[in-house]
Amino acid sequence: MSSNMIATRDAYGETLAELGAENGDIVALDADLSGSTKTGVFAKKFPERFFNMGIAEANMVGTAAGLAAVGKIPFVSTFAIFAVGRAWEQVRQSVAYPKANVKIVATHGGVTVGEDGGSHQSVEDIAIMRAVPNMTVIVPADGVETRGAIRAAAACKGPVYVRLGRNKVPTIFPPEHRFEIGKGCELRPGTDLTLVTTGLMTAPALAAAELLAKEGISARVVHIGTIKPLDQEIILKAARETGAIVTAEEHSIIGGLGGAVAELLGEEHPVPVRRVGVRDRFGTSGKAEELLKYFGLTPEDLAEAAREVLARKRV
Amino acid sequence: MKERIVELEEKARKLRVSIVKTLHKSQSGHTGGSLSAIDMITALYFQKMRHDPADPSWEGRDRFVLSKGHAAPALYVALAEAGYFPAEDLMMLRRLGSHLQGHPDSKSTPGVEVPTGSLGQGLSMAAGMALGLRLDGKENRVYALLGDGELQEGQVWEAAMAGGHYRLDNLCAMVDANALQIDGEVAKVMNVAPIADKFRAFGWNALEINGHDMAAIIDALELAEKVKGRPTVIVAHTVKGKGVSFFENKASYHGVPPSDEELPRALECLGCLED
Ligand SMILES: Cc1ncc(C[n+]2csc(CCOP(=O)(O)OP(=O)(O)O)c2C)c(N)n1
Numbered sequence: 001m002s003s004n005m006i007a008t009r010d011a012y013g014e015t016l017a018e019l020g021a022e023n024g025d026i027v028a029l030d031a032d033l034s035g036s037t038k039t040g041v042f043a044k045k046f047p048e049r050f051f052n053m054g055i056a057e058a059n060m061v062g063t064a065a066g067l068a069a070v071g072k073i074p075f076v077s078t079f080a081i082f083a084v085g086r087a088w089e090q091v092r093q094s095v096a097y098p099k100a101n102v103k104i105v106a107t108h109g110g111v112t113v114g115e116d117g118g119s120h121q122s123v124e125d126i127a128i129m130r131a132v133p134n135m136t137v138i139v140p141a142d143g144v145e146t147r148g149a150i151r152a153a154a155a156c157k158g159p160v161y162v163r164l165g166r167n168k169v170p171t172i173f174p175p176e177h178r179f180e181i182g183k184g185c186e187l188r189p190g191t192d193l194t195l196v197t198t199g200l201m202t203a204p205a206l207a208a209a210e211l212l213a214k215e216g217i218s219a220r221v222v223h224i225g226t227i228k229p230l231d232q233e234i235i236l237k238a239a240r241e242t243g244a245i246v247t248a249e250e251h252s253i254i255g256g257l258g259g260a261v262a263e264l265l266g267e268e269h270p271v272p273v274r275r276v277g278v279r280d281r282f283g284t285s286g287k288a289e290e291l292l293k294y295f296g297l298t299p300e301d302l303a304e305a306a307r308e309v310l311a312r313k314r315v
Numbered sequence: 316m317k318e319r320i321v322e323l324e325e326k327a328r329k330l331r332v333s334i335v336k337t338l339h340k341s342q343s344g345h346t347g348g349s350l351s352a353i354d355m356i357t358a359l360y361f362q363k364m365r366h367d368p369a370d371p372s373w374e375g376r377d378r379f380v381l382s383k384g385h386a387a388p389a390l391y392v393a394l395a396e397a398g399y400f401p402a403e404d405l406m407m408l409r410r411l412g413s414h415l416q417g418h419p420d421s422k423s424t425p426g427v428e429v430p431t432g433s434l435g436q437g438l439s440m441a442a443g444m445a446l447g448l449r450l451d452g453k454e455n456r457v458y459a460l461l462g463d464g465e466l467q468e469g470q471v472w473e474a475a476m477a478g479g480h481y482r483l484d485n486l487c488a489m490v491d492a493n494a495l496q497i498d499g500e501v502a503k504v505m506n507v508a509p510i511a512d513k514f515r516a517f518g519w520n521a522l523e524i525n526g527h528d529m530a531a532i533i534d535a536l537e538l539a540e541k542v543k544g545r546p547t548v549i550v551a552h553t554v555k556g557k558g559v560s561f562f563e564n565k566a567s568y569h570g571v572p573p574s575d576e577e578l579p580r581a582l583e584c585l586g587c588l589e590d
Pocket residue numbers: 031032033055082086347348349351383385432433434435461462463464465466491493495496497555569
């Protein structure tokens with residue numbers, strides 16, 4: 001594990017600019033947030049292939065669908081709340097329904113948006129995008145995985161939603177890590193229970209496993225970079241072998257990773273499950289670190305959830 | 316009236332000082348668009364609107380919607396000055412547990428009518444209030460303040476269409492036309508001009524003023540109230556960051572608070588030497 005910190009949105013900006021040099025069909029669209037989403041890096045290098053659509057997200061997504069219809073590969077970026085919120089039906093009708101080759105890369109997902117407050121913190125975007133047929137949903141954990149995810153999104157055909165964060169996060173994956181759509185990865189072996197995590201919650205899960213190890217609890221950590229299609233095999237294997245699951249995400253416990261895992265296990269292999277996430281509430285203003293505490297998203301919270309699910313497994 | 320204008324100008328200056336101090340304390344928030352909007356907000360809260368800070372839900376009140384919700388500091392300093400909550404609360408802007416959220420939140424802050432922050436939604440809510448108040452036979456007026464970049468949102472024009480269609484003469488939109496948004500000049504990012512003509516085409520009465528000329532703002536608000544059978548839009552030409560010379564007309568100060576080093580210089584620009 002490397003200790004260097006990078007925001008996933010920064011990794012996106014650099015990778016998109018690289019892709020732009022490799023493939024002349026790649027175009028980028030933004031809605032007056034190109035400095036924040038980092039599409040500005042691409043815009044600087046390829047001004048003729050960058051379209052600032054102004055503060056008009058619905059039109060931006062529709063325009064991207066049109067660009068895709070004539071063979072372009074549009075990357076569309078704004079904050080997660082606006083990409084999924086304001087433009088939802090354009091995403092559904094103009095992009096997902098015809099399987100348009102549009103890549104929606106949304107930054108500032110989750111509560112770590114911080115001070116801007118509840119109006120700007122998307123806690124339901126993963127659930128909404130996951131519910132849309134034809135949509136691939138990716139939530140990278142770090143800069144390395146983001147690079148892989150953006151490349152994979154460009155290489156595959158069809159709609160992809162990638163959710164990125166605002167703040168710097170620790171790098172978990174080695175530089176040679178190869179991202180594959182639909183493949184989870186076991187980051188730490190364990191036998192008593194499994195922490196199944198996504199996005200920036202994977203780093204605290206590794207720390208939680210460390211805490212639990214000190215108490216003699218062996219926690220497996222499985223990172224799910226692709227929420228949809230879900231790597232069912234790795235999750236069912238974890239359920240069979242460890243018999244208890246804790247999910248963790250910077251998102252509502254409704255409909256996201258926790259929802260997906262609970263649905264799968266409910267049908268295929270019921271074991272005690274505990275979903276760690278935002279418990280059906282809106283976000284609020286505060287510093288990112290404070291909010292992770294406030295919403296119960298720290299390693300300590302994960303360890304507590306692990307103990308709780310373990311107790312249920314043992315009865 | 317001349318004296319009153321001078322008083323209001325002084326009030327606006329004081330509120331600019333308060334915006335700068337509040338944003339310096341929070342070290343997060345939107346400076347440029349708060350300073351460009353404060354003269355209009357001052358005119359509304361301290362001259363034009365009927366409202367009662369002691370009774371925020373008083374039925375007889377006029378309604379204000381800050382559609383460009385990121386200028387929340389401008390609204391909050393006016394609400395505090397009017398007496399909706401203690402001025403000390405401003406120092407808690409954007410903190411965990413504070414009632415002063417990063418963007419206006421009606422369930423948290425007394426005096427805030429509806430939540431805003433996602434641009435483009437405020438004029439619709441204002442039009443809905445205007446429709447409802449008219450249905451009840453009430454005389455109350457509804458004001459909405461929008462950004463010029465915000466006008467790029469299609470929903471604004473859906474609301475403009477509805478306002479014209481339903482002849483909402485109890486509705487008044489104000490556009491803080493500071494010519495800048497985040498990525499640069501509005502005219503270069505996505506041109507919205509001509510603003511007044513667009514509203515006129517939807518059946519609105521449109522006025523254009525200097526949005527820092529207090530007398531002109533008051534005049535326009537009075538005129539708007541007299542126009543019957545259609546809503547009025549006041550396109551107010553403003554300077555983003557107005558009052559603090561080194562913030563003025565700079566897109567880069569859109570969402571940046573004054574630093575420790577900038578604070579005394581900013582206060583000096585505003586004729587405030589006490590600190
Ligand atoms: C729907 C939506 N998209 C994007 C944003 C992010 N955003 C906040 S302020 C802003 C620029 C606003 O420009 P303008 O309306 O001109 O405001 P002002 O210049 O008065 O600050 C943007 C894009 C948002 N708040 N809402």
